[in-house]
Amino acid sequence: MTVTPEIKLAPEESSIPALLARNARRFGMQTAYREKEFGIWQSWTWAETHAEVRAMALGFLALGMARGDYVAIIGRNRPALYWAMVAAQSVGAVPVPLYQDAVAEEMAYVLDHCGARYVVCGDQEQVDKVLEVQEKVTCIEEILYLDKRGMRKYDHSHMNWLEDVMREGRAAETRLSGELERRTAELTLDHTCVMLYTSGTTGKPKGVVLSNRNIIVTSKNSSEFDDLRPGDEILAYLPMAWVGDFIFAIGQAYWTGFCVNCPESAQTMLTDLREIGPTYYFAPPRVFENMLTTVMIRMEDASPLKRRIFNHFMGFARVVGPRLLDGRDVGLGSKLKYGLGDLLVYGPLKDTLGLRRIRVAYTAGEAIGPEIFDFYRSLGINLKQLYGQTEASVFITQQPDGEVRSDTVGVPSPGVEVRIADTGEVYYRSPGTFESYYKNAESTASTKDPEGWVATGDAGFFEEGSGHLRIIDRAKDVGKMADGRMFAPKYVENKLKFFPNILEAVVFGNSRDRCVAFINIDLAAVGSWAERNNIAYSSYQELAGLKRVLDTIQEHVEQVNESVAQDAMLAGCQIHRFLVLHKELDADDGEMTRTRKVRRRIVEEKFADLIDALYSDKDSIYTETEVTYEDGRKGKLKATLEIRDAKVFGDARRMAAE
Amino acid sequence: MLDTQSDEGYVTADGRKIGGVAMEMKNITLRFGGVIAIKDISFDIRWGEVRAIIGPNGAGKSSMLNVISGFYHPQEGEVIYKGYRRPKMRPYQVARTGIARTFQNIALFEGMSVLDNIMTGRLHHMKANLLQQALWWGKANREEQENREKVEKIIDFLEIQHIRKTPVARLPYGLKKRVELARALAAEPSILLLDEPMAGMNVEEKEDMCRFILDVNDEFGTTTVLIEHDMGVVMDLSDRVVVMDYGRKIGDGTPEEVRNNEEVIKAYLGVAHD
Secondary structure, three states: OOOOOOOOOOHHHOOHHHHHHHHHHHOOOOEEEEEEEOOEEEEEEHHHHHHHHHHHHHHHHHHOOOOOOEEEEEOOOOHHHHHHHHHHHHOOOEEEEEOOOOOHHHHHHHHHHHOOOEEEEOOHHHHHHHHHHOOOOOOOOEEEEOOOOOOOOOOOOOEEEHHHHHHHHHHOHHHHHHHHHHHHHHOOOOOEEEEEEOOOOOOOOOEEEEEHHHHHHHHHHHHHHOOOOOOOEEEOOOOOOOHHHHHHHHHHHHHHHOEEEEOOOHHHHHHHHHHHOOOEEEOOHHHHHHHHHHHHHHHHOOOHHHHHHHHHHHHHHHHHHHHHHOOOOOOHHHHHHHHHHHHHHHHHHHHHHOOOOOOEEEEOOOOOOHHHHHHHHHOOOOEEEEEEEHHHOEEEEEOOOOOOOOOOOEEEOOOOEEEEOOOOEEEEEOOOOOOEEOOOHHHHHHHEOOOOOEEEEEEEEEOOOOOOEEEEEEHHHOEEOOOOOEEOHHHHHHHHHOOOOEEEEEEEOOOOOOEEEEEEEOHHHHHHHHHHOOOOOOOHHHHHHOHHHHHHHHHHHHHHHHHHHOOOOOHHHOEEEEEEOOOOOOHHHOOEOOOOOEOHHHHHHHOHHHHHHHOOOOOEEEEEEEEEOOOOOEEEEEEEEEEEEOOOOOOHHHHHHO | OOOOOOOOOEEOOOOOEEOOEEEEEEEEEEEEOOEEEEEEEEEEEEOOOEEEEEOOOOOOHHHHHHHHOOOOOOOEEEEEEOOEEOOOOOHHHHHHOOEEEEOOOOOOOOOOEHHHHHHHOOHHHOOOOHHHHHHOOOHHHHHHHHHHHHHHHHHHHOOOHHHOOOEHHHOOHHHHHHHHHHHHHHOOOOEEEEEOOOOOOOHHHHHHHHHHHHHHHHHHOOEEEEEOOOHHHHHHHOOEEEEEEOOEEEEEEOHHHHHOOHHHHHHHHOOOOO
16 A cells, blocks of 8 residues: 555635636536525525525624634534535534434533534524523534524524524625635635534544635545536535545535535435435435335336236346446346346436446445445446445545445545454555644543544455455454354344345354354244235234244354355354244333344343353253333233354465465 | 403513504304304404313313304304404415414325325415416416425424425324424414314323424414313413313413412312212
8 A cells, every 4th residue: 555645626626615716717607506495496596505605604704704613504414504614614613513303401511521612503493402501511602593483582692593694794884795705715625624523322422623725635636536517416415524525515616616506405305316316425224225126116016017017127137237237247148138128127217316427436335235325326226335434534445436246335435545453453554644633632642543543343355356445343242252263243133134134133253163054034024924815813923933043043043154155254153043933122122222233142141051062062941031011011021032043154374284 | 370361462571572453252152953052252362372272071162263263153142253243254365374283183185295184274375376287387487486495494304304205194194293384384363263173182292292382482473273182381481371171161360370270170170070
């Protein structure tokens, strides 16, 4: 890995407000923002956007906004809120977007921590939350709001309608424009661009300070990587407080000069997606999964002829589509047939989903099922994966066109260096690496070393041959097996969970000689399978214990073993024995968090008898489990569980070594 | 205590201005053959207020609303509207005088989209003739745009953008009620009549509906008359309440006054027989 040369940027590219001015000159008449309001897409060109932001910035000056002030922004994705961020930057203040669905308590912490003097709210709901915490958070001086509805009766002594602020700004143009130009001109690459709070899964949220250099260089690199162009369109629907939204809808949009479209409301997202037909799109795996499910359900209800055409061409696309997308030769016959399929199935389907014009789509955040991933790619949608985090200004690795697979997260993004520590943890260093955690030198020091390397907290490795990074698990969950081989439970569990029949899986094996697993069946999927095959069952427990269900699960486990065996490093994680649990893991019983993540420790303690049985030679085990019903009463579940041996596959390398 | 009886109007605790009398019902008696549905009832409705009519089943609430909307014509008594005695009118004529309503049993066009349903509320604001409409020419085109703009504002206000193009038949009950409210609002009424807007709704839908009724009153200053069974809702929403029982008026005043009224308690809770 080479050290990246220092990237030189022109002064007109050294801050977001400067980029806005550049865009207003360069693409003045092109559309910069669109928002659907009153049923019609309203649009603003770059020149208009520049004028709006300028008016807002002048208004902020009139309100007395000072250099270095923190300005909180709370609301759904709307152009005026994006402008408020850029306007704040223009006067030398720092925007701090907040999650709009945060409860007042969480909001209070962030507002207090950054010492926000100004809060820009989307609507009455957000204003109410801010007012609620204002007693505790004394730093807030002015509340601004965008949507006037319901606000008439509020005490406006420290409250302003954003439109009024802009009007006052325009009125004071002669008096304030000199000051505004001075402040905007002062901004350099080292000034703070934005402060984003990481959602605090562990402890309190931390304010990640990102400089203009972080954002602009990262945006430049990633825009060039995917050849983003001024004519591109994106739909801005992800939370504004999330780093990805800031990079896509501000960083890359201002760098490249493409158009940001804001949906009418959260519920109309899918309709708006279809109307806009973005060319560049990001969605977490869950969104792609839901879209696919909707398609499949609708196909189930379609006429037999349509269903047969769909199934035939989708089967064909699975084979040919991804290869075509990667630019490989598939032969003239296949090409023609794919063209026919495009006419009959793929095209109309993409149209319905609003994905017809996509050139680049990304997914990230968690593992995506290969089935889902391949579905979109076989349709000819260039869906790729990336790996990143707030502290890196998103990009750590991403997949180049033509090298896309469902199980890797790609090669290091341009300008990013990645290394794997001896512990298996992934470290990176990049121009996007954050400056610091706000008012938290201790955390900054423990996350970022003096040379600029940042620990991701994830364990992974570079695949030999392709040089692609593969993330296997959270570093703290990764262990070693008795013989020293790597144990990465989540990696195997994810593979298991990709089967619709498997809802949850928990793999054990840390410091043991082999791995075993608990499986939870998915009641909906297995239940409907039972219904279709006329298999009667009276309870979850009975269904989970049926021989044919166990046979199916065993097949799944063996398939997973086969694929795990391909991986030299992880071959030790193959599942030797498993059982299907008699109850669903449940947050009420403490086995899961409320966000449905398995609490490994607790499961391990609670079902210690089952784990012991899995590591013995027994082929069944009697167990009693305490459960909590929804009304809080407790009960006992008794069951005899069958333990199955799964076929494991040879690990070629290990055998050669022995 | 607020002086709710003065002619000039008053200002409520939350800062809304209530004006003078908009409509006055004077000694209304309504009979169906030998059955007396409404017996000599008088009360008034002021500009800008939320006026509730409550009472047990069969008390004559809906009949009263139908008298206001001109669907029933009382045998005795008169309706004074905007200072003039209202002559006998057909319901559509009453509607043109600025009175819109929703129905207890949803009365929407099930096969039409939400947007089209709400557009029907603008009917009285369309002046283009049949020929112009048919040829989509001149006035017709212009009017459609103006009216669509008004309708879109209401869609935005009631937060139903996501169902704009959905046929009404596919909507859940709570949303249908909201669409009905939207259609009534589209007529830009001076007085809005709501016949049990909350009936059959779950708690969340009720809360939403309450908020919308208050917001409508607040934003547009629409005078609202509503019939409701849910006492909690009535007490929270309304400025003044008329209580009916067996066609008679047994109470009239602020929610506070009505709540402490002996006769009302008797009608609602019954009396102990010892």
